[in-house]
Amino acid sequence: MAAREGSLVAAVLEHSGRLDKEHLGARVGRLSRRVEELKGEVCTMINKKYVDFLPSMRGAEELVTHVEGLANNIDQLKAHIENEVQQDLNVAGAEFTELKQQLEKDTLVLSVLKKLQEFDTALKEFHSALLEEQYVTAAQQLEKARSSLRLLESRKGFELKILKALGKELIVQTQNIIYHLWQEWQKLVVWKLPPSKGSSSLEAVVLSELHLHTVPAQDLDSAVPPVQPVLQALAVLGELHYKLKDFGHFLLQYILKPLILHPSLEPVSEEQPDVFILRFRSQELALDEASPMEVFEKIQLVFEVLQKYLLNVPLEQPGEGRVILAELLGELIWEELSDCLIHNCLVKSIPTNSSKLEQYKEVITSTEEFEKALKKMQFLKEDTTALLKYACNVNSHFANKKCQDVIMAARNLMTSEIHNTVKITPDSRVTLPELPDPGSGDHLKMQRASELPSGVVNLGSESRLSPLTLSLPTCRISSSVQQLVELAYHTLLEATASTDLCCLQLFNCVRDIFQLFCEVVPTYHRENLQKLPQLAAIHHNNCMYIAHHLLTLGHQFRYSSAGVLSSVAVTFVDLVPAFRRLGVECFLAQMRVQKGEILERLSSARNFSNMDDEENYRAANKAIKQVLHQLRRLGMVWQDVLPVNVYCKAMGTLLSTALAEIVTRIVALEDISAEDADRLYSLCRTMVEEGPQVFTPLLEEDKNKKYQEEVPVYVQNWMTFKELMIILQANLQEIVDQWADGKGPLAKEFSAAEVKSLIRALFQNTERRAAALAKIK
Incomplete structure (x- = not known):
């Protein structure tokens, strides 16, 4: 077959002088038909190998030879035709162009066939290399086959069935x-x-171990392959990222994070002839929290041994050039590792007291050295400083942590029980910090400082304010x-000893508390x-106590600070x-409840009418007793809680409400018999005798007895x-004498209409009543 094609091309090339375009056309046509036949044979062979999976390797090798020979012949014929066309372009331009296009089409078909040949060759070499465990070569040949397939897929008009078969074969081999x-x-x-x-429990993580069979083997016949070819092959295939991501996840979860979270753990390394082992050891006597320096030391030890036995492997990354494994691993896990170090190590090491900030410089130095060590191993890039930036910003973190702690402590206090109380007296001293001396050189500061509630203000004369001026009453x-x-x-006080930024932040934190x-x-x-009335009273006192301190709180620290305050x-x-x-508002709401x-x-007193009816009298008497009982009960829960004057005002208001209601109902009666009057008087006497008992002072309040004695005041x-x-x-x-022409005590309490109404209800219609009514004006 090859000889036949050779003679055809030789006949064309031996023709001299003016070309016979019909003779040349016939031969190009024969050549094109042979290309089509060869295309069919190649496609049949590919189908058998990759679709039907028939053993046809020998035929495939012959076809490869035919394709190469035919391609060379076409190249010679194409060059000859181009020369003839240039010599006789005016004679047969169109005809020769058509012949050239036909040859270009044939050339395109042959290039496709050549790519099929390259694909097949690459897969053969892939299988051979894989059998010999030459993983890098195998991966490269597989990528070469993939490249050939991509070019074939970009050609239009080729048989789709063959490409699908080749694609499936490539996936299987990958x-x-x-x-x-x-x-x-x-x-x-x-x-x-x-x-x-x-x-993540300590008992579980202490059992974790990492075995690296990457120690250089003393026995050359060892079956364990070196790690570099395996990683390089994965890199060529684009699979290294996924495998390294899995390794990084396990390294974080079972080695690095446990070292950060459990201070009692420390890494232990053991090197044997064919394996390196990294495991944990748990210290029995360990602190609850490890210092950042200790954690950094443990993490650095882990990376040093990994660097020695695994992470220093050089690799050629497609599109990135030469890198080492440590760089790739660092890009995958450093963000999560640094976050864990910050939130579980550095955050806890932030001082809670400004006096300890100076000691934190040791942590900053240790953080800087830790980052330098990781950069030297190429685990970190030179511009990576996440940990150091966090550590150096200690003043801001101190303020944030202090504010968080203060807010949390304040919220816990606010949500605790209100009824657990302490007694405040004017001469008692709350446990508050000693404020610094404002300084003797500033007269204004000294004067204002002396005006604080704890001192006695000189009025510029012999008169002096009481030491209890601006003090809270006993409650x-x-x-x-x-x-x-x-x-x-x-x-x-902590703010006055801090930096200006921290000082303002803490000051605003205190405002946030209130x-x-x-x-x-x-x-x-x-x-x-x-x-609960008692809690309402306590809450009232709480608010007044806080308001009392807020009056001077800012000024006390302003004149005691040389800083931004x-x-x-x-x-x-x-x-x-x-x-x-x-x-x-809270106490008034409770007062409204009690009034109601x-x-x-x-x-339920049946309007205090018809008191001569025994049932009506019992109902009215019961109502009076219930009111007095309510007042006594309130007195028990309020008297030792509220300041004396507030207590007296509150109880006086409630008692006054009860008396006003009784007066209104009696005045409204149209008929009061003598027996009714006696019984109404008896009920009123009960109120007058027992009502003021709620003002009886406690034993420790004898000095405030004057408040309770002035019942009409409240x-x-x-x-x-x-x-x-x-x-x-x-x-x-x-009654007329009590009225005294509108000037007597009766006229101060009742209107003329009310007095007349009472006279008409109490007395029968006689001339004497008429005369008395006439005097009530």
Whole structure:
């Protein structure tokens, strides 16, 4: 067949002079038909090998020879025709162009056939290299076959069925070599993991081990392949990233993170003739938290041994050039590792006291050395400084951590029980930090400092204010609120010893505490504040106590600081109205509840009418007893809690409410018999005798006895009620005398209409009553 093609081309080339285009055309046509025949034979062979999988290697080799010979002949014929066309272009331009196009088409077909030949050759060499465990060569040949297939797929008009078959074969062989490479990798890198995978407990992670069979073998006949060809082959195939990602995940989960999270763990390395082993050892006596220096040392030790036995392998990355394995691993796991180091190591090492900030320089130095060591191993790039940046920004982190701790402590205090109380007295001293001396050189500061509540202000004369001026009266507050104010003082004292930025941050943190109180406490304790009178009273005192300290809190530290607090508007005075309003609104809401209960009980007294009916009298008497019981019960829970004057005002208001309701109902009666009057007087006397008992001072309040003795001062309707009792027992003349032409005590408490109404209800219609009514004007 080859001889036949050779003679055809020789005949064309031997023709001289003017070309016979018909003779040349006939021969080109014969050549094209032979190309088509050869195309068919090649396609049949490819189909048999990659589609039908028939053993036809010998025929394939003959076809390869035919393709190469025919390609050479066509190249000679093409060059000859081009020369003839140039010599006789004016004669047969169109005909020769057509012949050239036909030859170009044939050339295109032959190039496709040549790529099929390259694909087949690459796969043969791939199989041969894989059998000899030459993984890099095998991977390169597989990629060469893949490149040939891509070119074939870019040719239009080729048989799709063949390309699909070739693609499937390429996928199968790719998975084949990947499987072999991963098998070799598992021989090289062996993880001995705890039985309960994923467990992060100390008992579980201490069982983790990493075995590296990458130690240079003393026995040259060792079956363990070197690690470099395996990794390089994976890199050629584009699979190294996935395998390295899995390795990095295991390294983080079972080696690096446990060393960070468990201070008692320390890495132990062991080198044997054919394997290197990395495992853990647990120290029995270990601190709860390891210092960053200790953690860095352990992590660095792990990377040093990995660098020696695995990570220093050089690789050729497609498109990236030459790198070592440590660089690739660093890109995959450094972000997660650095986050873990920051949040579980550096964050915990941030001082909670500004006096310890100076000691933190040791941590900064250690962090810098740790990053330098990792960069030397090429695990980190030169511009990577995440850990160092975090460590160097210690002042900001200190402020953030301090603020978080303060806010959390404050919130815990706000959500604790209100009823745990402590007693505050004017001469008691809360445990607050000693403020620094504002300095004797500044007269203004000294003067203002002397005006604080703890001192006695000189008025410029012999007169002096009482030491108790601006002091809180005796009352009970929640111990949690006392601790909250102490926390605010200590935080501001910490601020005065910090940098300006930290100082302002801590100052704003204290403001946040008090603003948070206004939001959290009324919401968190809403139900108890509405239902329990004692808690409402304690909350009232709490708010007043905080407001009292807020009046001077900012100024105390402003004049005690030489830093930024002394030059800015450091004040909490603007928060005072909100706290006072918060305490007052809560207590007034409780007062409204108590007033409602008093009026509800008195509503069962049947309007105090027809007291000569025994049932009506019992109902009225029961209502009076219930009101007095309610007042006594409130007295028990409020008297030792509220300041004396607030307590007296509150109880006086409630008692006055009860008296006013009784007066209104009696005045409204149209007919009061003598027996009714006696019984009404008896009920009123019970109120007058037992009502003031709620003002009886406690034993320790004897010095405040004057408050309780002045009942009419706090009970607005007390004298009105007393006048009503007089009317119920008086005759007409006595009532007229009490009126005294509108100038007597009766006229101060009742209107003329009310007095006339009572006279008409109490006395029969006689001339004497008419005369008395006439005098009531």
